[in-house]
Amino acid sequence: MSDLLRLATAGSVDDGKSTLVGRLLYDTKSVLADTLDAVHRASADRGLATPDLSLLVDGLRSEREQGITIDVAYRYFATDKRSFVLADTPGHVQYTRNTVTGASTAQLAILLVDARKGVIEQTRRHAAVLALLGVPQLVLAVNKIDLVDFDETTFARISKAFTAHATALGYSPDAVVHIPVSALAGDNVVEHSENTPWYSGPTLLEHLESVPVEADPHDRVFRFPVQYVIRPRTPEYPDYRGYAGLVASGTVKVGDEIVVLPAGLRSTVEKIDTFDGPLAEAAAGQSVTLLLADDLDISRGDLIAEAGTPPQVTDEFDATLCWLSEKPLTPGARVLVKHGARTVQAIVTELRARFDEQRLASVDSPVSLGLNEIGRVAVRTAEPLPLDGYYSSRRTGAFLVIDAADGSTLAAGLVGAGLPVLDGVDSCTEGGNTAPLADDHALVSPGP
Amino acid sequence: MNEDLLAGSSVGTAPTPQTTLDRLESEAIHIFREVAGEFDRPVILFSGGKDSTLLVHLAIKAFWPAPVPFPLLHVDTGHNFDEVIEFRDKVVAQHGLRLEVAKVQDWIDDGRLRERPDGTRNPLQTVPLLDSITSHKYDAVFGGGRRDEERARAKERIFSLRNAFGQWEPRRQRPELWNLYNGRHRAGEHVRVFPLSNWTELDVWNYIEREGIELPSIYYSHQRDVYLRDGMWLTEGPWGGPRADETVLTKTIRYRTVGDGSCTGAVESEASDIREVIAEVAASRLTERGATRADDRLSEAAMEDRKREGYF
Numbered sequence: 001m002s003d004l005l006r007l008a009t010a011g012s013v014d015d016g017k018s019t020l021v022g023r024l025l026y027d028t029k030s031v032l033a034d035t036l037d038a039v040h041r042a043s044a045d046r047g048l049a050t051p052d053l054s055l056l057v058d059g060l061r062s063e064r065e066q067g068i069t070i071d072v073a074y075r076y077f078a079t080d081k082r083s084f085v086l087a088d089t090p091g092h093v094q095y096t097r098n099t100v101t102g103a104s105t106a107q108l109a110i111l112l113v114d115a116r117k118g119v120i121e122q123t124r125r126h127a128a129v130l131a132l133l134g135v136p137q138l139v140l141a142v143n144k145i146d147l148v149d150f151d152e153t154t155f156a157r158i159s160k161a162f163t164a165h166a167t168a169l170g171y172s173p174d175a176v177v178h179i180p181v182s183a184l185a186g187d188n189v190v191e192h193s194e195n196t197p198w199y200s201g202p203t204l205l206e207h208l209e210s211v212p213v214e215a216d217p218h219d220r221v222f223r224f225p226v227q228y229v230i231r232p233r234t235p236e237y238p239d240y241r242g243y244a245g246l247v248a249s250g251t252v253k254v255g256d257e258i259v260v261l262p263a264g265l266r267s268t269v270e271k272i273d274t275f276d277g278p279l280a281e282a283a284a285g286q287s288v289t290l291l292l293a294d295d296l297d298i299s300r301g302d303l304i305a306e307a308g309t310p311p312q313v314t315d316e317f318d319a320t321l322c323w324l325s326e327k328p329l330t331p332g333a334r335v336l337v338k339h340g341a342r343t344v345q346a347i348v349t350e351l352r353a354r355f356d357e358q359r360l361a362s363v364d365s366p367v368s369l370g371l372n373e374i375g376r377v378a379v380r381t382a383e384p385l386p387l388d389g390y391y392s393s394r395r396t397g398a399f400l401v402i403d404a405a406d407g408s409t410l411a412a413g414l415v416g417a418g419l420p421v422l423d424g425v426d427s428c429t430e431g432g433n434t435a436p437l438a439d440d441h442a443l444v445s446p447g448p
Numbered sequence: 449m450n451e452d453l454l455a456g457s458s459v460g461t462a463p464t465p466q467t468t469l470d471r472l473e474s475e476a477i478h479i480f481r482e483v484a485g486e487f488d489r490p491v492i493l494f495s496g497g498k499d500s501t502l503l504v505h506l507a508i509k510a511f512w513p514a515p516v517p518f519p520l521l522h523v524d525t526g527h528n529f530d531e532v533i534e535f536r537d538k539v540v541a542q543h544g545l546r547l548e549v550a551k552v553q554d555w556i557d558d559g560r561l562r563e564r565p566d567g568t569r570n571p572l573q574t575v576p577l578l579d580s581i582t583s584h585k586y587d588a589v590f591g592g593g594r595r596d597e598e599r600a601r602a603k604e605r606i607f608s609l610r611n612a613f614g615q616w617e618p619r620r621q622r623p624e625l626w627n628l629y630n631g632r633h634r635a636g637e638h639v640r641v642f643p644l645s646n647w648t649e650l651d652v653w654n655y656i657e658r659e660g661i662e663l664p665s666i667y668y669s670h671q672r673d674v675y676l677r678d679g680m681w682l683t684e685g686p687w688g689g690p691r692a693d694e695t696v697l698t699k700t701i702r703y704r705t706v707g708d709g710s711c712t713g714a715v716e717s718e719a720s721d722i723r724e725v726i727a728e729v730a731a732s733r734l735t736e737r738g739a740t741r742a743d744d745r746l747s748e749a750a751m752e753d754r755k756r757e758g759y760f
Contacts, residue, residue, distance in 0.1 A: 003465065003466070003467060003471075004466075004468040004471045004472075072603065072623075073602040074595045074603070074645070074646070076595070076596045076646070076648045078468075078648070078650070083468040083651070085646050097623055100623070100625065101623040101624060101625055104625040104626045105626060227481040227482060227485050228481040228511075230511060230512075230514050231514065232513045232515070233514075234513070237513045240513060240514075244481050244510070244511075245478075245481070246477075246478040246627070274509075275512040276509075285466055285471060285474055287473070287474040287475075287477035300485045324623055338630065341482070394626065395626060399628070400625060402630055402632060406634070407630070407632030407633055407634065408620070408622060408630075409625070409630045412623070
C-alpha cells in the first residue's frame with residue numbers, strides 16, 4: 001500500500017503556480033474527462049489555442065465576485081508509490097494567512113520562482129514563513145526555465161542564492177532540492193526534459209515520490225491529548241474506562257510509565273485499544289484508546305505524556321503569533337487559547353516584537369499586530385497548560401488563539417518559536433547571503 | 449535546535465508503517481471524537497449511500513466499545529431506491545443506532561414546499577434539512593462530503609460554519625491550522641463537519657474493501673430497465689419517466705452515487721463485486737458527480753450555489 005505525503009505550494013502570483021499544480025494533476029492522470037472537457041471549453045472561450053491548465057485549479061465564483069481569496073484549496077493525486085494531499089495556497093493577497101495554514105500540516109513545501117526573476121523578496125518571505133512553521137523539506141521549483149533558454153548558469157545562480165537563504169533560516173542543504181521546470185510545457189515535472197541535459201536530478205514528481213519524509217520527523221517524545229473518555233457502562237463492558245485520542249508525537253507501548261498533566265498523576269499503560277483489537281505499540285498519527293493501570297480522574301483536555309520527559313506545565317509563556325484576523329491585537333487582549341483538546345482563557349500580556357517581513361528583521365515593542373503580521377508575545381493563561389516548544393513538537397507546541405466573543409480564529413500560535421529574522425540582510429536582490437541566525441531565532445523552549 | 453529539527457535527521461521508530469488508509473481513518477476518528485467532546489447535539493446525515501455508510505462505520509470505530517453517541521438523520525426525498533431504504537434500516541437495526549427521518553413529502557403535503565416542474569426533489573432537501581436542524585437543535589452535522597468531488601468543494605473546511613439560515617458565508621470561514629479544529633458558534637448556528645474531506649473516491653472504495661463494509665446492492669452491476677435522458681441512464685419511478693419519446697431498455701448497470709431517483713443516473717458496468725468496482729473506478733475517466741448527478745450539471749457553479757443555500 002502507498003503512504004501519504006502532505007505538501008503545500010507557495011509562490012508569487014505570476015510564477016505559474018496554478019499551472020504547475022494543474023500540470024501535476026494532469027500528468028498524473030488525476031484529472032477526469034468531464035473536468036478536462038470543461039477546461040478545454042473555457043480555454044476556447046478565452047481564445048486560447050492550448051488548454052490553460054491553471055483553470056483546473058481556478059477559484060470559486062464567490063471569490064471572483066467579491067475579489068477575496070478564500071485561503072487554501074486542497075488537491076489530491078496519487079501514483080503507485082504515494083498518495084498526495086496538496087494544500088494549494090494563493091500567493092498574492094493574504095499570503096501569510098494562507099501559507100501558515102497550508103504549511104501547518106505540510107511535510108514538504110514547493111516554492112516557485114520565475115527563472116527570469118530569480119529569488120525575489122516574496123520568495124524570501126515565503127521561505128521564512130515555511131521555516132517558522134517547521135516544514136521539514138523544501139523544493140525550489142525554478143519555473144519558466146524555457147524562457148531563459150534552459151540556461152544552466154541561470155539555474156545554478158538561483159539555486160545558490162536560495163540555498164544561502166534557506167541555510168540562514170536553519171535548513172540543512174540536504175533538506176532543500178532545486179529543480180528546473182517548465183510547468184507550461186511539462187519539462188522535469190513528471191517526465192525528464194531533453195532540454196536540460198545538464199540536470200541529472202529527479203523530476204518534481206520523482207522527488208515527491210521518493211523524498212524520505214517520516215510523518216513527523218522531529219516528534220520524538222510521547223504526547224497524547226485526551227479527546228474523549230470512553231465509558232460504555234454496558235453489561236459487556238461495565239467498568240471499561242478508556243482515554244481516546246490521536247498520538248500527537250512519539251510512540252507508546254504497553255507497560256510504559258506515563259504522567260497525566262496538568263495534574264501530574266502517574267500510572268502505566270495497561271492496554272492500547274482499538275476497534276480492530278489491542279496493539280502492543282502506537283505511534284504518532286494513530287487514533288487509539290489508552291487504558292491505564294490506575295483509576296485516575298482524567299478528562300478531555302488532559303495530556304498523557306512520557307513520565308521521563310514531560311512537557312513544562314505553565315501558565316505564562318512566550319510564543320510567536322501569526323495574526324489572521326482583521327481585528328488587530330493590542331497588549332492586554334483577552335482571548336481563548338486552544339491547545340490540544342483544552343481551551344482556556346488567556347491574556348496576551350505583552351507584544352514584544354513584530355516581524356518586519358520587508359527586511360526580515362525584528363521591530364521591538366510594536367503598538368499592535370495587524371492582519372497577516374507575525375509577532376513575539378507573552379501569554380498568561382487562566383489555567384496551566386502542558387507545553388512543548390514548537391520545534392520539539394509541531395502538535396503539542398502549537399495552539400489557536402480564538403475570539404471569545406464571536407468564536408473566530410484570531411491567530412496561529414507557536415510556543416517558544418522565535419521570529420525568522422536574518423541579521424544584516426537589507427537587500428532583496430539575489431546574492432550570496434550567509435548571514436547567521438539571529439539569536440532570538442533559537443528556540444526559547446519552556447523545556448522539561 | 450531549530451536547524452537540527454528542520455534537518456529531520458532523527459526519526460522515531462514506528463511500529464508498523466501507516467498506509468494512506470490508516471492515516472485517513474485515524475484522521476476521521478480524531479474528527480469524530482473532537483465533535484463528541486465539544487458539541488452538545490451532533491447528528492450524522494445518513495442516506496444509506498456509500499459515503500454516509502462509511503461515516504457510520506468510522507463513528508462506530510471511534511467510540512467502540514461504547515455506542516455511537518449521536519443519532520442519524522435521513523432527509524428522505526421519497527424518490528429513493530427501495531434497496532437503499534432497506535439497507536438503511538438494516539444498518540440502523542444491526543448497530544442499535546437511532547434514526548430520525550425528515551420526509552420531503554410531509555413538507556410538500558402541508559405546503560411548506562412545492563413540487564418542481566421537472567419532478568426532481570434533490571433541491572427540495574435543503575428546507576427539511578434546515579428545519580430538522582433547527583427543531584432538534586443540532587449543533588454539529590456530519591456529512592460525507594469529500595474535497596475531491598467537485599471544484600467548489602476543494603476549499604471546504606473540515607469544520608464548516610453555517611449561520612442561523614444554514615448558509616455558508618465565505619468571509620466567516622476559519623483557517624484550519626494543524627489538527628486544531630475550532631467549533632465555536634453562536635446560538636442557532638451550527639457546524640457542518642466533513643470527516644472524509646481528504647479521502648478520494650478510490651480511497652473510499654479501497655477502504656470499503658479492506659474493512660469488508662456492506663453496501664446497498666445497487667452499487668454493483670445488475671439488470672435494470674432504464675431510459676436515456678441528458679446522457680444518463682435513469683430508472684422508472686414515481687418521479688416521472690420515461691416520457692413518450694424515451695425508450696426503456698434493459699441494461700447491465702450499476703450506480704456510482706445514490707441519491708434522488710429523478711436525477712441519479714446509472715453507469716453501464718459489469719463490475720459485480722468490490723474488486724471489479726475498484727478496477728473500474730481506478731480506470732474511470734469521469735468524476736462520479738459528472739457521470740451520475742444531473743443536479744450538478746445545471747451550471748458550472750451549481751454546487752457552489754447550493755452550498756451557499758445550505759445544501760452540502
